[in-house]
Amino acid sequence: MRMIGVIGEQECSAETAAAAYAVGAGIARRGGVLVCGGMGGVMEAAARGAREAGGLTVGILPGTDRASANPFIAIPIPTGMGEGRNVLVVRASQAVIAIGGSYGTLSEIAFALKMGVPVVGLRTWRLAKDDPTAPPLPDPIVRAATPEQAVELAWRLSERAPGP
Amino acid sequence: MRMIGVIGEQECSAETAAAAYAVGAGIARRGGVLVCGGMGGVMEAAARGAREAGGLTVGILPGTDRASANPFIAIPIPTGMGEGRNVLVVRASQAVIAIGGSYGTLSEIAFALKMGVPVVGLRTWRLAKDDPTAPPLPDPIVRAATPEQAVELAWRLSERAPGP
Amino acid sequence: MRMIGVIGEQECSAETAAAAYAVGAGIARRGGVLVCGGMGGVMEAAARGAREAGGLTVGILPGTDRASANPFIAIPIPTGMGEGRNVLVVRASQAVIAIGGSYGTLSEIAFALKMGVPVVGLRTWRLAKDDPTAPPLPDPIVRAATPEQAVELAWRLSERAPGP
Amino acid sequence: MRMIGVIGEQECSAETAAAAYAVGAGIARRGGVLVCGGMGGVMEAAARGAREAGGLTVGILPGTDRASANPFIAIPIPTGMGEGRNVLVVRASQAVIAIGGSYGTLSEIAFALKMGVPVVGLRTWRLAKDDPTAPPLPDPIVRAATPEQAVELAWRLSERAPGP
Numbered sequence: 321m322r323m324i325g326v327i328g329e330q331e332c333s334a335e336t337a338a339a340a341y342a343v344g345a346g347i348a349r350r351g352g353v354l355v356c357g358g359m360g361g362v363m364e365a366a367a368r369g370a371r372e373a374g375g376l377t378v379g380i381l382p383g384t385d386r387a388s389a390n391p392f393i394a395i396p397i398p399t400g401m402g403e404g405r406n407v408l409v410v411r412a413s414q415a416v417i418a419i420g421g422s423y424g425t426l427s428e429i430a431f432a433l434k435m436g437v438p439v440v441g442l443r444t445w446r447l448a449k450d451d452p453t454a455p456p457l458p459d460p461i462v463r464a465a466t467p468e469q470a471v472e473l474a475w476r477l478s479e480r481a482p483g484p
Numbered sequence: 485m486r487m488i489g490v491i492g493e494q495e496c497s498a499e500t501a502a503a504a505y506a507v508g509a510g511i512a513r514r515g516g517v518l519v520c521g522g523m524g525g526v527m528e529a530a531a532r533g534a535r536e537a538g539g540l541t542v543g544i545l546p547g548t549d550r551a552s553a554n555p556f557i558a559i560p561i562p563t564g565m566g567e568g569r570n571v572l573v574v575r576a577s578q579a580v581i582a583i584g585g586s587y588g589t590l591s592e593i594a595f596a597l598k599m600g601v602p603v604v605g606l607r608t609w610r611l612a613k614d615d616p617t618a619p620p621l622p623d624p625i626v627r628a629a630t631p632e633q634a635v636e637l638a639w640r641l642s643e644r645a646p647g648p
Numbered sequence: 649m650r651m652i653g654v655i656g657e658q659e660c661s662a663e664t665a666a667a668a669y670a671v672g673a674g675i676a677r678r679g680g681v682l683v684c685g686g687m688g689g690v691m692e693a694a695a696r697g698a699r700e701a702g703g704l705t706v707g708i709l710p711g712t713d714r715a716s717a718n719p720f721i722a723i724p725i726p727t728g729m730g731e732g733r734n735v736l737v738v739r740a741s742q743a744v745i746a747i748g749g750s751y752g753t754l755s756e757i758a759f760a761l762k763m764g765v766p767v768v769g770l771r772t773w774r775l776a777k778d779d780p781t782a783p784p785l786p787d788p789i790v791r792a793a794t795p796e797q798a799v800e801l802a803w804r805l806s807e808r809a810p811g812p
Numbered sequence: 813m814r815m816i817g818v819i820g821e822q823e824c825s826a827e828t829a830a831a832a833y834a835v836g837a838g839i840a841r842r843g844g845v846l847v848c849g850g851m852g853g854v855m856e857a858a859a860r861g862a863r864e865a866g867g868l869t870v871g872i873l874p875g876t877d878r879a880s881a882n883p884f885i886a887i888p889i890p891t892g893m894g895e896g897r898n899v900l901v902v903r904a905s906q907a908v909i910a911i912g913g914s915y916g917t918l919s920e921i922a923f924a925l926k927m928g929v930p931v932v933g934l935r936t937w938r939l940a941k942d943d944p945t946a947p948p949l950p951d952p953i954v955r956a957a958t959p960e961q962a963v964e965l966a967w968r969l970s971e972r973a974p975g976p
Contacts, residue, residue: 321558321559323550323559323560353559376559378559378561380561384575384599384730386487386578394485395485395487395517395540395542395559396487396576397542397544397561397572397575397576398575398576399572399575399732400571400575400729400730400731400732401728401729401730401732402712402728402729402899403728403899403923403926403927404727404728404729404896404899404900406899407564407894407895407896407898407899407919408561408563408896411548411561411562411563411564412550412560412561412562414550422926423922423923423925423926424922424926426918426921426922426925426939427899427919427922427923427926429918429922430915430916430918430919430921430922431895431915431919433915433918434895434914434915434916434919435548435895441942443941443942443943444941444942445939445940445941445942446939446940446941446942447918447937447938447939447940448937448938448939448940449935449936449937449938450933450935450936450937450938450955451935463942548894563896564893564894564895564896565735565892565893565894565896566735566876566892566893567735567759567762567763567892568732568735568736568891568892568893570735571730571731571732571734571735571755572732586762587758587759587761587762588758588762590754590757590758590761590775591735591755591758591759591762593754593758594751594752594754594755594757594758595731595751595755597751597754598731598750598751598752598755599731605778607777607778607779608777608778609775609776609777609778610775610776610777610778611754611773611774611775611776612773612774612775612776613771613772613773613774614769614771614772614773614774614791615771627778649886649887651878651887651888681887704887706887706889708889712903712927714815714906722813723813723815723845723868723870723887724815724904725870725872725889725900725903725904726903726904727900727903728899728903735892736889736891739876739889739890739891739892740888740889740890742878763876
């Protein structure tokens with residue numbers, strides 16, 4: 321099964337939640353499994369979108385209690401690793417879609433770029449080096465304008481590493 | 485969904501594999517999700533049993549490559565943590581069934597006992613303290629005589645902590 | 649520097665604490681670094697012994713707060729991984745000395761045996777397989793009768809893998 | 813002991829290595845313990861600076877082999893967690909100094925900002941949100957112009973959370 325990660329902040333605006341919901345639904349409609357951190361905000365909205373479209377959802381949780389997962393997580397994976405679980409969210413994903421996001425999301429984007437997992441961004445972080453003598457960094461994040469486009473891009477980019 | 489872990493060695497006898505297959509099938513027939521370490525031996529036989537009975541399987545892998553999972557894992561979770569992933573297999577399970585087993589299995593049994601996750605054993609480790617003055621330790625592992633009984637016991641014991 | 653792990657339960661008898669103190673002191677007198685889980689009981693007594701003999705102590709902590717270390721830890725390593733940090737205690741050690749111990753200690757013994765890290769035991773776990781047809785397992789733990797002997801054995805066994 | 817992390821890329825220019833060396837030496841001269849990822853590049857140069865100034869160095873390694881540490885690491889902590897060890901480098905540090913850096917360094921900066929560990933930067937990443945309607949983010953990284961200033965800032969900022 322294709323596994324697509326959705327990363328983003330635990331508290332988010334209604335507009336961001338709507339985008340996350342649409343992304344989750346889009347992943348499920350294509351038959352993909354949604355992977356996320358299992359908590360609130362972007363994670364919950366995306367999981368809700370996936371479940372309401374009939375999809376499967378995996379939540380890789382920071383805590384030790386499966387009951388801490390949001391109610392739309394079918395497969396909770398409690399890690400007891402706190403923020404250290406972010407690297408596991410990325411490793412479990414064949415591509416990640418970053419929606420908005422705080423520093424936790426930034427750590428996941430960084431891990432994905434380090435490991436070669438494609439990153440699609442919807443209004444998320446922009447990265448630059450603090451070095452006036454260096455040429456500008458080509459943007460390592462594939463930017464999407466809409467949730468539908470984000471899913472389309474992530475699906476296509478994840479094909480390179482299809483897995484089991 | 486009820487999540488039941490199956491733990492055991494990566495290389496095993498045909499007899500042990502047959503027991504693991506029956507355990508995996510039994511978990512799936514009751515509607516449970518099989519959790520395991522995703523590799524060969526007991527893990528592969530149990531996952532095969534679960535898949536062939538129509539069930540879902542999660543493999544929490546030691547390496548970073550989802551392709552290292554055995555072919556019966558539906559949801560691979562590559563951790564890149566090596567043996568350190570054993571604690572995650574236990575945390576993801578509402579009860580574990582230990583079948584035979586080597587030192588890796590022993591570490592999982594120990595974590596489960598530490599965390600209060602019920603452990604059912606089919607010809608697995610026996611534990612004692614090296615202290616002649618102490619009273620004998622009551623066996624902390626619930627022993628099963630057959631694969632069917634192991635599933636029955638694990639299912640019942642996992643009801644205490646049903647989760648999402 | 650030679651790094652020797654001391655593993656054991658968080659709450660222990662005065663007799664066990666005295667043995668742990670002597671082990672810590674013995675490691676420090678030989679110029680070794682004491683590695684432990686950084687908490688109370690055996691860990692604290694061993695760290696106290698090492699510090700009072702002028703040695704260095706590393707505590708690989710389950711929590712995220714360095715202030716949770718016992719007062720005899722010079723180098724706290726907060727992991728935020730809970731019991732998952734047990735595998736790190738073992739990986740950081742060139743040999744481990746198990747003193748008494750509960751299920752957490754058992755998980756560390758199992759990891760060490762799995763990874764080939766020598767294990768010296770002072771009144772700790774005894775392991776057996778639940779298989780009447782199998783020949784008895786040779787004891788994989790090197791038993792010591794006194795704290796001094798435990799240090800002597802661990803020091804000698806750790807020479808095989810001296811490290812930096 | 814005060815523990816200061818130095819983070820940066822595994823392969824770096826001679827100029828960056830010289831800055832890292834000066835940072836390591838400055839930490840040691842103040843009596844601090846240098847924490848790093850234990851590998852080459854910035855990590856090795858900083859560890860060399862610290863050791864040659866008489867200081868103590870901790871290397872939290874991605875692999876399982878203590879011999880993979882650079883030769884200036886006094887206390888190797890092999891984790892077997894790959895890039896997942898980045899979170900441990902941050903947790904072990906009371907402040908971090910980022911020197912140049914690639915995506916691994918970015919993940920460490922993100923974790924530190926998430927956890928409230930002060931981040932001092934020497935020609936490292938710049939962060940912005942991809943949101944034209946939002947006000948510009950105040951820079952969360954304390955910028956230093958020289959290695960000496962970086963150490964001075966990190967030392968002062970780490971005083972808030974002194975630990976054991």
